[in-house]
Amino acid sequence: MRLLIVDDIPDNIRVLSQMMLCDGHEVSVATSGRQALKIAAASAPDLILLDIMMPGMDGYQTLQALRADPDLADIPVIFVTALSETEDETHGLELGAVDYITKPFKEAVVRRRVQTHLELKHQRAQLAQLAQLDGLTGLPNRRAFDRQFDLEWRRALRLGNALAIVMIDVDHFKGFNDTHGHLSGDDCLRRLAQILGRGMRRAGELAARYGGEEFVCLLPGIEAAGLSQLMEQLRVSVESEHLPHGASSASPWVTISLGAALCRPRPPMVASDLIAAADAQLYEAKRRGRNQACLTEILI
Numbered sequence: 299m300r301l302l303i304v305d306d307i308p309d310n311i312r313v314l315s316q317m318m319l320c321d322g323h324e325v326s327v328a329t330s331g332r333q334a335l336k337i338a339a340a341s342a343p344d345l346i347l348l349d350i351m352m353p354g355m356d357g358y359q360t361l362q363a364l365r366a367d368p369d370l371a372d373i374p375v376i377f378v379t380a381l382s383e384t385e386d387e388t389h390g391l392e393l394g395a396v397d398y399i400t401k402p403f404k405e406a407v408v409r410r411r412v413q414t415h416l417e418l419k420h421q422r423a424q425l426a427q428l429a430q431l432d433g434l435t436g437l438p439n440r441r442a443f444d445r446q447f448d449l450e451w452r453r454a455l456r457l458g459n460a461l462a463i464v465m466i467d468v469d470h471f472k473g474f475n476d477t478h479g480h481l482s483g484d485d486c487l488r489r490l491a492q493i494l495g496r497g498m499r500r501a502g503e504l505a506a507r508y509g510g511e512e513f514v515c516l517l518p519g520i521e522a523a524g525l526s527q528l529m530e531q532l533r534v535s536v537e538s539e540h541l542p543h544g545a546s547s548a549s550p551w552v553t554i555s556l557g558a559a560l561c562r563p564r565p566p567m568v569a570s571d572l573i574a575a576a577d578a579q580l581y582e583a584k585r586r587g588r589n590q591a592c593l594t595e596i597l598i
């Protein structure tokens with residue numbers, strides 16, 4: 299793991315560094331709060347050991363600056379300090395330090411506490427990742443999609459880029475479940491998720507499970523011709539899997555209907571307008587007989 303040790307006294311840095319290097323960590327060091335902020339931004343440490351009494355920016359101010367920067371706010375900080383009054387410790391913990399160790403410290407205790415906070419950080423990261431995934435298909439879930447869509451919408455708005463959404467729905471899936479059973483239905487959704495996931499080739503493209511038997515693709519920077527081509531590829535990939543569907547009017551195999559909307563985001567349009575437009579196209583694809591794609595390009 300990568301640790302950043304911040305202290306204005308070189309001897310203190312040396313002692314802490316040696317302990318951490320012995321435990322197999324990578325160590326960077328800073329001798330002031332300002333330098334610590336720079337190094338943290340450049341090297342994204344997993345944990346920071348921070349002294350409080352330093353000339354210029356003290357440890358409290360350094361922690362506040364870290365918390366104010368969205369890229370650095372989640373790095374756990376442990377104060378290692380000679381300040382041993384209850385008020386100092388309480389203040390440090392209130393500012394968001396995960397732990398507070400007073401000097402002179404016991405080496406074994408510091409090592410154990412660092413290890414504990416690194417493990418907690420790892421568990422938090424795993425949980426955060428799991429919270430973004432759909433349990434059945436392993437694709438990003440609706441929450442992950444909403445987050446990414448919001449991000450891409452704002453980016454496209456800023457840069458004047460194109461952005462497209464494709465809503466995808468399995469044809470006659472109720473009939474599929476009724477005929478082949480719910481477990482086969484689950485298998486079918488897993489297979490479709492794999493196909494859609496594989497279909498997203500460019501950076502920033504995302505296929506997610508939108509809910510039930512509905513999927514959604516997010517496609518930044520795509521133009522209408524490319525979008526039509528991609529939708530047709532996805533439609534054909536699904537049908538040519540030849541998953542038997544005993545209750546579909548569209549094909550003997552499992553098929554999907556696709557509805558897409560493409561725009562260059564600009565006010566007064568809002569992100570949900572693009573979803574609504576893609577939904578309307580999906581409805582149109584269903585109305586025209588399913589196993590097909592419909593697309594609208596919104597020009598504002």
Ligand SMILES: Nc1nc2c(ncn2[C@@H]2O[C@H](COP(=O)(O)OP(=O)(O)OP(=O)(O)O)[C@@H](O)[C@H]2O)c(=O)[nH]1
Pocket residue numbers: 434467468469470471472473475479480481482483484487509510511584588
């Ligand atoms: N097996 C399985 N079925 C699901 C899951 N989520 C939703 N469904 C089923 O998907 C079906 C969706 O049916 P409808 O919305 O009526 O649509 P449809 O039968 O696909 O018909 P069209 O969309 O008009 O082609 C429902 O029967 C849901 O129970 C799931 O996780 N697993």
